[in-house]
Amino acid sequence: MSVQAPSAVVMIRPRHFTPNPETAGDNAFQTVPHPERALDEVAAAAYDEVTRVADRLSEEGVTVHLFDDDDPTRADSVFPNNWFSTHAGGRIAVYPMYAPSRRTERRADIVEMLKTQYRVQDVVDYSGLEHDGQYLEGTGAMVLDHVIRVAYTVRSNRADPIVLERFCSQFGYEPMVFDATEDDGTAIYHTNVLMCIGTSFALVGLEMIRDARRRAEVAESLAEPGREIIELTSQQIRDFAGNAIELRTTSGRILALSTRAAASLTPEQRAVIEESCRIVPLDVPTIEHAGGSLRCMVAGIHLTRRPVVAPVESEEAVLSG
Template identity: 60%
Template structure:
């Protein structure tokens, strides 16, 4: 069995989550998010269920030793606020990025109080705010649009309305990443809206829906770039991508690395895939069926903090 590292630059030990009080699948994003599904429950029941799912998920992460900064969203105008990874990201060296969002009603998700907490609790050197580029029709929805390899300094991105190649290049120049861009489609040939439903990069593994990359040559190039990080590559099929198996995140727990993913995603994995993952991280399934109606899963719910904490008395 390979040595499982106890910590890694890839796996943040602290995260931000948003607990919604008025959650509902977002009608405005349904046009290009084909992972969204209708809920059979009424609006009040859906909102309560999502609130409770986030509460239990945050508790489970904290029980595993992950520090969770849990913010409340009581507004009615931000149906996707449970997915904060789209509007900001953090990077080693004290760097924070704030992003332009494709859907108008997602732009109100950006919160000054979250950024103030980061500056107070962590060593933040600068905040680069790209959100003004919404006026130019340029969008880059954070670590939904990009799946970042913090070890190899690569930003993987599937082309979509939510991922401007111009802005991706600008981000990679500012933050010192190599961009790797590709086209990704679901089983019906529809473009996939966010890269983080196609792939997940951990310290010693990468899960990716290689079948989603229709161009054979590009598929091989992407797989080869991932292998250069000496990772085990776990190929996910279209059915597993549809079950959110790619929408997972490796985190730093009390006793080593954990892989947070949804119960639904875990059920879709076969025995060999599970065994491969378990060589690298402890699997931490979270039960979030209501939240998944909005077309995102565990990775979307978690904004990882790749920042150095300040001393508590500072």
């Protein structure tokens, strides 16, 4: 068992995927698909990539709750981890989104599914804070350490310190806020492209935390539960090596990440990961044009599953049998 690695996830399969021009201003990881690719071809490729990822994770033993999205106005709906998170003890958080075009991604049917299939005691909805210009884009803006209860957060337009403090107070995390930039000084837009916290290791682009003292504090905190720190270069971060997620299966833990991310790892880094996890590369090149990768595509479920109750036969049926 691992409180860090969920065994179930929510994924969204969009029919109208495209890199979102509204989010490109502060997401330097976004790129433009090849100009010769028509929009419908890009959307179809993304749909197929999600299908293949969901199928592969299911084959690995991860429970995948897959929802389709037919709304042509939701370019980024493939990234559900930004608008909700789930927590042990039966709690769900719903988050305020920075880009207005992303706010309709929040779906009541997904929350209702979670209530039906898992034990949910409380849904805390922060989305109304959008009216006050305050945002916190879920487990994109925060990377949560469920073991020592720390919320690592890069300062950005998408992580308001007031909302962060409120979330941490209500959900029992300690905020650890820091600045991180690319080599040219561009701010990292989401913490989950910078780091991935597993049970026995943490992948993190420490060199992008420019303040040496804060860098050491982050490294010390990540290592506190006995994790081995795997330092990623800025190029590996650009290749989405930090945008990975550890998942739990009946046969052990896996590290799900994109094929691009996996290819960027050194043999030494892979060896550390493989001491406790099996690496599962997944091909999502079209979706990566939107500035996110595998971790962004899955919302982990840290809730307790409701028991499956067999239907009770009527007395008449039992007697007649």
